[in-house]
Every structure is written in structure tokens, then in C-alpha cells.
Amino acid sequence: MSVFKLVYDGEATAARSHNEMPENIREISPSEFWHKMGTYTPKRIEFRQPIVRNADGAFGGFVGGLHMYWFSDDDGLAFMTEWDPDTRHYQGPNDFWARFFWFGKCRHSWREMTQREAKEKGQVHFGMCYHVCECSLCGKFMSYDSSD
Numbered sequence: 001m002s003v004f005k006l007v008y009d010g011e012a013t014a015a016r017s018h019n020e021m022p023e024n025i026r027e028i029s030p031s032e033f034w035h036k037m038g039t040y041t042p043k044r045i046e047f048r049q050p051i052v053r054n055a056d057g058a059f060g061g062f063v064g065g066l067h068m069y070w071f072s073d074d075d076g077l078a079f080m081t082e083w084d085p086d087t088r089h090y091q092g093p094n095d096f097w098a099r100f101f102w103f104g105k106c107r108h109s110w111r112e113m114t115q116r117e118a119k120e121k122g123q124v125h126f127g128m129c130y131h132v133c134e135c136s137l138c139g140k141f142m143s144y145d146s147s148d
Contacts, residue, residue: 021050022068022076022103033077033100042069042076068103073142075104106138 046068070076078101110133118125118132125132129147
């Protein structure tokens with residue numbers, strides 16, 4: 001699985017561009033993609049047509065389309081279709097005709113907290129079916145209710 005190098009075009013270094021891959025992108029399996037996509041609802045959807053470079057830094061061409069789904073925990077999922085200029089068709093390395101990615105600031109590692117721990121850290125914890133988690137990597141909190 002490859003990681004793309006970003007291509008910056010002038011002012012795009014400060015404000016992300018439609019010709020750039022998102023930060024900290026890494027390729028994931030279709031199964032990983034559909035597990036999160038099927039569990040959570042994205043808060044924002046974005047479409048980009050980025051320029052990619054191969055691992056050796058050579059121009060890798062234009063991507064046909066990068067469909068990005070941003071979630072509330074500041075990470076996201078994306079799938080990418082690649083345009084083949086020779087055949088003038090989209091191509092992909094698998095049966096999905098797409099590549100799948102995770103991107104974001106942190107690849108969260110959630111740990112569930114007890115009511116006491118949550119209170120000590122200033123977080124509300126209602127007990128029973130309410131869960132409060134903290135990311136052991138970046139310190140972000142997340143809570144959810146698992147009752148029906």
C-alpha cells in the first residue's frame with residue numbers, strides 16, 4: 001500500500017487545494033473502509049481531483065476523482081478512481097475499481113473511561129449505556145449512547 005506525496009501549488013500550502021491529497025493519507029482495505037462507512041455518518045463530503053506522485057517522486061498523473069467523507073472525530077475516509085489516459089477509462093487495482101483510504105490528524109486509539117475517570121477529566125458520564133472514551137494518542141474525547 002502506497003502513501004502519496006502531496007503536490008503544492010503556490011498558496012495551496014496554507015489552504016488545502018482541490019489538487020492535493022488530504023493530510024496523513026494512507027491506503028486501507030475495502031473492508032476497513034466499509035466498516036467505518038457503514039457505522040458512522042459523515043459530517044461533510046468533499047470531491048477533489050488531486051495530482052499524485054509515485055514513490056520515487058516522479059509525476060504519477062491526475063486522479064480521476066477522490067471522494068472524501070469527513071467524520072466528527074476529525075478523520076475521514078476516501079475512495080479514489082484513477083483515470084488511465086491510454087485507455088481513456090477509469091481503472092482500479094481490485095474488483096471495486098477504486099482504492100480506499102483513511103486520512104486525518106490522528107489514527108485514534110480509543111479507551112473507554114469509568115464514570116470517575118470521566119468526571120476527573122471534566123467529561124459528563126451518565127452511566128449505564130453511556131460510554132465516554134479518550135484517545136490515548138491525542139487526548140480527544142468521544143461519547144456515545146448504546147441504548148436502543
